[in-house]
Amino acid sequence: MTDDITPHPDGAREALAPALRDVRAVVFDTDGVITDSARVHAAAWKVAFDGYLHAHPPDDPGQRRPFDAGDDYLRHVDGKSRLDGAAAFLAARGIDASDETVRAVAEDKERLFTERLREHGVDSYPGTVRLVKALRAAGVPRAAASASRHAGELLERAGVLGLFDALVDGGEAARLGLAGKPEPDLFLEAVRRLGAPAGQAVVVEDALAGVEAGRRGGFALVVGVDRAAGADTGARLLRHGADIVVRDLGELCAGGAPT
Known part of the structure; x- marks a missing residue:
């Protein structure tokens, strides 16, 4: 699925926040995380x-x-x-x-x-694209996951489908009989396709059910994305299972991220 650009892992992980430098794979939710949908x-x-x-x-x-x-x-x-x-x-x-x-x-x-x-149509979030490209340059496999059957079309229309090594969408979930969030099935299938164990991988989510799914799946790190930036939306994400919360995923590139 990716456009084959040879990564340069040596030193490239320095472009990532410390929390991401040792991970083996990252799974991104689609709606509200990759695309403004x-x-x-x-x-x-x-x-x-x-x-x-x-x-x-x-x-x-x-x-x-x-x-x-x-x-x-x-x-x-x-x-x-x-x-x-x-x-x-x-x-x-x-x-x-x-x-x-x-x-x-x-x-x-x-x-x-x-x-x-x-x-x-829809747009992608610039901060997310920046992070995904930094992960690609560092040789970290990336997957997109979504309960929506429209995920592939959304990513294609936003021009970012080629940045991901795997996609597990609502159609695949139905075909495989995967349980919906907050069960972790969707994310576990995505990380399986990337060839990494959940315990060494990251889930990135903006939904309460999604961060709970990441926690239930035993992922090494669950990143909550607080697009709403409401009075308690970040706290809700933390309560449901996020380890850290950011408002823009560009914060997880070197220079502005939590550790």
Whole structure:
């Protein structure tokens, strides 16, 4: 998958933060970590959930408030498969939804997301690209992982697919029967494809379910990415399993990273 550029490991690891210099592989979540697509997912979920809540208001008036694309997204759907995310949010609003209802809401979100993706595309985060290139130069294998079936298309559209040695997306997860986050299956499959044990590898995630998955998987280091930069979002990532939290992955290149 990578564009073959010969790495120069001798001295190249000095361009990485100390915390990354001895690792054997790094697995990156896609949405919100590599590509600026989490906001597109959140916007699509908002339209889908608000439409459902309007048509089927919960019995408790306090549960009828619109979906919050910040807090509700982070708490209930970020990092999860569409079906798991739809079920989690509806349950949080006290809705005993059938499998058919969950599937219908998830399919509505999928349609909305696809329309927005095809119309507007997505960008990659410059700090992430900088770190991935530094890892490549240092000879550290890199994988992208995502519960989304759109991960490959997102990376291709952002022009960064060739920076990764492996990709495990939602389609592969379904084919292999991998459990969704917070179970670590997706990340363990990704690091297996890189040929490194989890205990010597890193997971990079922005979702609460994702950092929890990294912790459950026994990874040497779990890096939380706090894109929201809210009052307690960094603390939440730490509570769920992140070892360190950064706001931009460029901080993990030499000169500005935690150790």
